[in-house]
Amino acid sequence: xxxxxxxxxxxxxxxxxxxxxxxxxxxxxxxxxxxxxxxxxxxxxxxxxxxxxxxxxxxxxxxxxxxxxxxxxxxxxxxxxxxxxxxxxxxxxxxxxxxxxxxxxxxxxxxxxxxxxxxxxxxxxxxxxxxxxxxxxxxxxxxxxxxxxxxxxxxxxxxxxxxxxxxxxxxxxxxxxxxxxxxxxxxxxxxxxxxxxxxxxxxxxxxxxxxxxxxx
Numbered sequence: 001x002x003x004x005x006x007x008x009x010x011x012x013x014x015x016x017x018x019x020x021x022x023x024x025x026x027x028x029x030x031x032x033x034x035x036x037x038x039x040x041x042x043x044x045x046x047x048x049x050x051x052x053x054x055x056x057x058x059x060x061x062x063x064x065x066x067x068x069x070x071x072x073x074x075x076x077x078x079x080x081x082x083x084x085x086x087x088x089x090x091x092x093x094x095x096x097x098x099x100x101x102x103x104x105x106x107x108x109x110x111x112x113x114x115x116x117x118x119x120x121x122x123x124x125x126x127x128x129x130x131x132x133x134x135x136x137x138x139x140x141x142x143x144x145x146x147x148x149x150x151x152x153x154x155x156x157x158x159x160x161x162x163x164x165x166x167x168x169x170x171x172x173x174x175x176x177x178x179x180x181x182x183x184x185x186x187x188x189x190x191x192x193x194x195x196x197x198x199x200x201x202x203x204x205x206x207x208x209x210x211x212x213x214x215x216x
Contacts (some may be wrong), residue, residue: 005014006042006065014054017061021050022214041085044139044193045071048083051198051212056081056133068128081130082131085141086121088114088192104165111169114138120188125186136187140194171206180204 012015026043029035042065049063049071057075064072071083088110097211121136128134180203191198198209 007034008065009063010060011053011063012060012061012104016055017059017063018212020052026215040087040139041065041070044085045083045148047193047211047213048137048191048198049061049073049213051209059185069131069134072129072131079133079161080131081133081135082129083135083137084121084125084128084187085137085139086117087141088117089141103160106161107166108169110140110161110166111173114140114170114192115173122186133188134186135189135191137191137193140192161198163194165204171201174201 009017009020011020021181024042024046026046028039028043045065046063053061053063053073057073058077058079060076062074064074066072069082069084073083074083075081117138118136125134174180189200189202189205191201193211196211196213198211200207200209
């Protein structure tokens with residue numbers, strides 16, 4: 001399926017924006033049903049706009065779904081936002097280990113996979129259009145199957161990440177590499193969506209914000 005032409009949204013106010021966003025079908029099929037990259041972009045990008053536009057932008061605004069970056073928002077004060085979207089696919093079958101993950105293994109593994117995704121998008125930034133504010137959004141698709149003993153017992157449940165611990169490991173990686181103080185870092189902020197929340201990272205900030213889910 002080809003990426004369809006997504007209409008640009010023009011909004012004079014937050015209420016106007018929410019009404020128009022809610023009318024968009026952002027449903028995403030399962031991987032096995034032929035999920036397309038543009039569907040993930042539409043799901044993540046519109047949820048981001050619904051959550052942050054009122055805080056980050058001065059109205060009226062226009063929201064565009066394009067490429068490199070995937071979304072951009074034109075704000076009335078010209079402090080436009082470019083938003084690149086990707087996915088952290090940290091799928092790992094822990095049955096290869098006798099006892100699966102020990103201790104904080106899932107959280108460490110997640111932070112490693114997340115940082116690899118950030119690094120990959122950082123390397124590609126030179127090919128993207130630049131805006132006054134450049135953000136990266138990662139959708140967390142973490143699936144970690146229980147270890148060998150659980151598998152033999154017929155338990156195929158997923159391991160639930162402790163996001164507080166996982167975020168701490170990720171913050172340590174940022175600090176170890178002086179990520180936010182490096183002059184060549186292109187993204188002003190990085191966002192991770194997981195389980196109904198956005199986790200925001202920046203040079204001097206880290207916070208968790210509940211998704212403004214207009215579609216629920």
